[in-house]
Amino acid sequence: MTSTQVFFVIFFYFLLLLLISYLTAEKGENQSKSFFTANRSSKWYLVAYGMVGATLSGVTFISVPGTVGKSGWSYLQFMMGNMFGYAIIAYVLIPLFYSKKLISIYEYLKERFGMTSYKTGSFFFLVSQTIGAAFRLYLAVMVLQLAFFDDYNMPFWVSVLSTILLIWLYTFKGGIKTIVWTDTLQTSFLLLAAIWTIYTITNELGMTPSSMVKTISMSQMSDIFMWDWKAGNFFWKQFFAGIFITISMNGLDQNIMQKNLTCTNVKEAQKNVLWFALAFFVATVIFLSVGVLLYEYAFANNIRIPERTDELYPTLALNYFGMFTAVVFLLGIIAAAFSSADSALTALTTSFCVDFLNMGDSRNSNKKRKIVHIMFSFILFLVIVVFRAINDDSVVTDVFKAAGYTYGPLLGLFAFGLFTKRKVRDSKVIFICLLSPVLSYILNIYSIDLLAGYKFGFEILLVNASFTVLGLMLISDKK
Template identity: 40%
Template sequence: MSAGFLFSIVIAYFLLLLFVAWRTSKNSNNDSFFIGNRSSNWMLVAFGMIGTSLSGVTFVSVPGAVGKDAFGYMQIVLGYTIGYLLIAFVLLPLYYRLKLTSIYGYLKARMGMLSYKTGAWFFIISRLVGATARLYLVVNILQFTILDSFGIPFWVSTLIILVMIILYTYEGGVKTIVWTDTLQTTCMLAGLIICSIYLLNHMDMSVGESLNAMHSEGLSRIFNTDANSAGFFVKQILAGAFITLSMTGIDQEMMQKSISVTNLKDSQKNMVSLSVIMIIVIGLFLYMGGLLYIYGINEGGVFTEVVNNGVAQKAFMLDGKDVLGDAIFPEVAVHHMPPAISVIFVIALISALFPSADGAMTALTSSFCIDIAGLKRRTDMTEEQKKKFRQRVHLMVALFFLILVMIFYWINNNSMIGIILKLAGYTYGPLLGLFAFGILTRRRPVDKLVPYVCFIAPILCFFIDKYQAAIFGNFKIGLELIIINALFTYIGLYLISKPVSKEELEQDSVH
């Protein structure tokens, strides 16, 4: 299939998004942009959050990771369920009781202004890094499948996609994203199911036969029972729970949509529904990953080892190329499937791209305007001036996206899911520690010392991670690094805090 036709599909899809944005952004204001006027339907939010939670990284990296880790990612997903339930019944009641526009307003009421600013800055850094890593992956795939044939440089491709996102989020913000995410999630899941059905039909296999084939190749194992391994199931489940608490429960992008729902009860329905749906959807992605490798084996692909910089690494060779990891799905979809399925893959891929990028840009704009610039508290600006300020910030966020995507392009890596979860351990750990300390203790830290604690904790984690073999021997630390990071933050806050009365804490909640 020609690259020109695939490119026309991308343009047509974008025009559809613009139409939805035009319909939903009428009469929008700053409250529409930040929290959707608190009028979002919980079912739409729950469904759309699937796309935001999964993104292009899940669409490509999770199936690709099956070749290396089998179905081991499901261990993390089981932990996600625990995290979603804690968000629904611990964090959401807190956010609704305080009537927050930015969830980091809790830190201001509970600990002080510097704690509040520190939490907001850690979110901004965390979301910038995570969202741009996700964006890089999908743009990179679009680049080598479509845009390279037009001679378009990677940075221009990234710029074009960012301009597209700006065009449909510029006015409506969350009010628009709730609807566009629903559309995009539908397309992404349809692509997943259609590609899986095609693979089964092409190989003339039933679901049971395909699972047996995966088992024979060692691709269907879920639980790792080696306690010393970084993939040990207890570590992975715990890590999954804390990653969800961090990357959803104390993440302004995700909570911005949840608190846009009319009331707490419906918002909790949204979160509980999401926890169940995520298990099913991730299970389908892992299953499709197994199908891709079985298909590759049937097409002459073989698992082997390659040496990079003197280190032997597992590889999967297909058509003379190593496609283990992120490359397997694009390679099979574009070069081994019929043109109609290739089109579906491209639509599903860009549907996975936009929800993670548009929501992140909107949330980062909201957090900077509300938490750092104090836009809602400004009495020296008219609503129109505030709107213009917010729009300028939105453009600056897009510029930072462009810069960071280019940095990931220069670094390059064949599995972005591992990088994103690793980075989350460093950047979200202090946020998790701050919220845990505020919720679980009756102590108040010295506000001016909080930033130091939050910056020291990730530095300590870096050295523990770097020298873990010397410290722990055969025992390996994996994604549970986020728990260690949060624990260091919690201990540091405890050391610089003093007890306060229950009445003072209740007064904090009122303010």
């Protein structure tokens, strides 16, 4: 694709998002209420479908197909655990949050433990969400830099600023109400990109639908179950990690739960979560299938596999599959970037406004809310530029993984609040929540030496949460 073609694809896609923003944004004094909760009037099926794109993100869009060459379909073990996690969200957390009519889910911690716990929970979300959103957007902007901005010798910070400005323009007014609709559009482009890639490859290799299914199922890259208990992708590690990571990074994440809480009532929200879980599982299978076919295509045409597997899909889509497929892929990666970043930006704004500025859905809060929205847009810009300045992908990835440790204290706090009746010394909670990730990180580094060769995978989250629960027990009593 030429840079001019890339420009027009981005331009017309952005105009479409801007049109949706204009049509969905609340007019008048109720802008902040609509920004935070969409007036609790969203249709569950729209939320469920749109959340697929927001959850997939650019990381999944690019990385999941690429990792098939190394890990096969073992990622599906994690997704099986996800399904159980979403059931817990639907039947435990959704009724709790709706019964208390929460805007920010961390308001529960204020009622259960006190103000320090409340601020601590929200702070951990803000840190992890900022780093996570910046990392996901960083990967997508790198693709846009290669496809467009490099041809005009524009520095990386210009592409970052341009991307964030586009996202800010269509979210600053409509907020979560706009996100529900734009996510629906962006999910469609994501799935279209994957399905069209499958069609392109099977057509190029002369496969029928039945031979394609046979090729995928017979491939060694389609192995799902891993039974080496020491390995990071051992089945039970992945399965249980899938359950608790889903609870902590979806059920206890303002970004995801804010969308669930826009549904009309509890039953609608529960249907949304369960149908979303099923749709997300199917979407993951599609992307894993894309991964197998990408490698089959590369082998058949003697194309060198990039050292970084994340580059496999972009390399083939932009250079080997023809113009239309390149356009569809570009729309997919833009949709992935925008879908995860726009909802993250809205969630960060909501959490800070409600949890730290006590704004709620006040009719007089529009000006402050817009200032906060600009502030977090700028913070995302700075974090991405810093990632680029580090210029070491392994370091950037480690920063992203480290941000995941902040979900352990959140899981511990909510678990302790839900399953015990003990009262904690609120002022000491922040120290427990800061210490738990540090202990977990140290244990993870030395686990092979300390635990007879055992290597932690995603289940380190459970260890992190356990440290938090143990610490809370030490600073609590039965009153």
